[in-house]
Amino acid sequence: MRAEPSLPRHHLPPDRLAELVRGEGGPETLDLLLGGERSRRLLLLRMLDDATDLGPAWDLLSQAQRRAPQVVDDLLMYPQTGMWLTTALRRLRGRTPMDEPPLWVELGHMSALAAAAALRAEFDFAIEVPVRHGRVPLPTLGCAVLPETEPWTRATVRAEGGRAVIEAAGAEVALPPTSGSAGPGWHPVRRLTVGARGRRLDIVLDDVDPYRTYPQPTEPRPLSGEAAAQWRRMLEQAWELLLREQPETAEAMRRGVFSLTPTPAGERFRPRSVSAGDAFGGVEASEPDDAVQLAVTLVHEFQHTKLGGLLHLTPLLTHDFDRGKELWYAPWRNDPRPLEGLLQGIYAFVGITRFWREHRKAAPAQTAMAHFEFALWRAHVATAMEQVHRHPRLTPLGTALLDTLRDHCAQWLAEPVPEEPLALAHLCADDHVARWRAHHRRPAAPAVDRAVRAWLDGASGPPGVLATEPEVVPDPSARWLDSLAMLVRHRLSGADDDRISLDGPEKAAARVSGALTGDALLAAGDATAARHAYVAHLAAEPSPAGAWAGLGRALATAGTEPRAARLLCHHPERAHAVHQALLGVTDSPPDPIRLATWLGSPPA
Incomplete structure (x- = not known):
């Protein structure tokens, strides 16, 4: 890839830092966090290249960058790329005890990434990529299905004269000429656009990238057309709700939420959602009960995303190994949590409390439930913060963040709630x-x-x-x-x-x-x-x-x-x-x- 003369130095101006300390953060703040994430991804990619020979994949990705730098930047910043980079580096260092996929398949994902970049940049090339149980995922594009001869093998992605194919073991899948279109043996990544002009959320509904699930990768599982349509309907309704009730949060989400990984529905009122600091902008979520639940999930995971981006720029805790094994009560978990995990939860559930505080004003049909949720989560957040307020491991910024959130919570605790839900x-x-x-x-x-x-x-x-x-x-x-x-x-x-x-x-x-x-x-x-x-x-x-x-x-x-x-x-x-x-x-x-x-x- 084309080398940059020097990497930028990243910092957050006081007003932007203050937004994050309050649990907020507007579009400009998100842009600053994204700048830090981009530099981090470039460093991780260089570390991977130094640790192993990426060979033709590196060359192809470099060629794509010269022809279409925005395409490569989009792929670099895709949440699943960040997840893959850290997973591959951990495996090379022996820190991830995984038997599958084989290491060569893990590292070969670089070739799939390069192939996706070359296809989107529209030039001729050929490169070998891994086949995972008969499937060939290409990041941000989709997944080909080939006859399965063995769990892990190789296929060739080839583009020539505007025609692209994936071939292996005598079988061939032709990629449709129009991006996002389905074809025989080809499942495209669905790109959803919801909301009115100027307030749209553009997001990938990713059901095929192996690194779409956090923290462990899983093989592609394409959704049915009916299931995908249901997710679209839910997202449209959730986004409309967020635009109406949480407009500032929604505007920031437009800059910082890129992909949504769908998983099967769980028990009612018990949704499962996950995000990861290594996958900035990615959300994994179970099929929601309704649009309100999906809106809460997006707020929840977006809080994690913002805090994860902040932590990549500056620490909130010191590395005190004598206290590093302390475990704490987290009201949103079944298990005791280390201080790092508790802070993540506090930050996320401050966002959830704020959501219910606004929603109870705007949803007369759900008033009792909304009052209950607001009262419950403000109590839980207050309990969690009181345990670790002024903890000696907190940095000055960590202390300021917890003090600020604690003050907000104290104000919320003083707000009236009807007797029964309270x-x-x-x-x-x-x-x-x-x-x-x-x-x-x-x-x-x-x-x-x-x-x-x-x-x-x-x-x-x-x-x-x-x-x-x-x-x-x-x-x-x-x-x-x-x-x-x-x-x-x-x-x-x-x-x-x-x-x-x-x-x-x-x-x-x-x-x-x-x-x-x-x-x-x-x-x-x-x-x-x-x-x-x-x-x-x-x-x-x-x-x-x-x-x-x-x-x-x-x-x-x-x-x-x-x-x-x-x-x-x-x-x-x-x-x-x-x-x-x-x-x-x-x-x-x-x-x-x-x-x-x-x-x-x-x-x-």
Whole structure:
């Protein structure tokens, strides 16, 4: 490729940096981040060329750059190119334990990239590219399907006199002369344009590039025409909503969101979306329930994109190896998170909170749900930030960012929310942190043993040592800690078939993975029935940690058994650990409420 005389030095002026610190960032700020990303990609490409012989692919890409530099720049800045570059470099350094695809296929993606550039630059060439299980993906263009003879082989991409073909093993796929057109054996990348003139979002619906899924590559899986049309409809509606309710964010997205990778729909109200710092501008998302959910997903991942771009220019944390293994409560996750991951989540969910704050003003048909989401996420974000406010690893910029977001959140917490959605949001926020503690806070074994002996000896209360704050020990079985919030969303959705009926809590719970009958009753507002359901569940299956947290919330809501309620709401891990230990030494497990009441008594 043509060498630049010198790489630019990138910096963010104070006003642009201030936008990002507030969790915002307009088009000009995005352009500055993109400039930094472009230099980073060029450096990664040079590092890859230094580490291995890219040979004909490098030469072909250089020729394309001389003829059509904008085409090569577009390919360079494509999110999947960034993902491929870092994946290939990690594999060369032995940092990615992958068996498939073979390394030569990984590195051969450079040839596919060069072929795509040459095809778009419209000149004659021929080059060998990898075949992946019978498919030949060409970045930003599409994917050819050839007869599969073996998982990993090679094909030739050839262009001559305006005709382009991909050929291997006696088979040939001709590329349609018009970009974006389908043809026999050829699946084009779909380019979607939504919105009115001057406010359009141009985005690639990428279902074929191997590096479209983050963090691990996957083989091409072309969408059906019907599925692609559904994604277009959803995107059109989501974009219209963002233009109407979040115009500044939407304008910035036009500069910083380039590709959308569709994945199959998940459980209702539980969308899955992913982005990656190495794939600036790329979003991977499951098929949404509706346009509002897709709009939230785009806001969520765009926040990650902006923060990722900022982190490529300047750090928010120091590298303190003594503290690098600290793990924290992230209200949007099932697992404990390192500080770096927690900051990413805080930044993303500040954006989500801001979305719901505006949406509740503009969506009268969904007011209860919007109020609930706003109240829930502002509480979650506040909880997350309070844990790490003024953490010693924060750089001055990291401190400023967290202080600013914390101030915004404090203002949001003062905004009025109607009583019912506010109460439900507090219920779900408190329940989530209690379930997380029940799974991931582990009291010291000696303290648990002393508590067991004290219980068996008939002591008036537990030993004081049990009150020592337990360490975080990740529990890999922790899943679906948000089940109560999912049930509340079903309740607030308004559809008759989604209303939680007190006559059928088991059926209601069955709609939500990980939900217990007690959860359904609690979400429906029957705390007394929920209490009995949790006790029955613990008698039949004593191990689920979440049932202890749910029982505490039911007792607190009903206003009964205050000592047990307080203990289980704030320290369910003590009841869970002591109960499990007692099961190992007694034939009959203790009554959960009686045990929790004892554990909540003053130390003996």
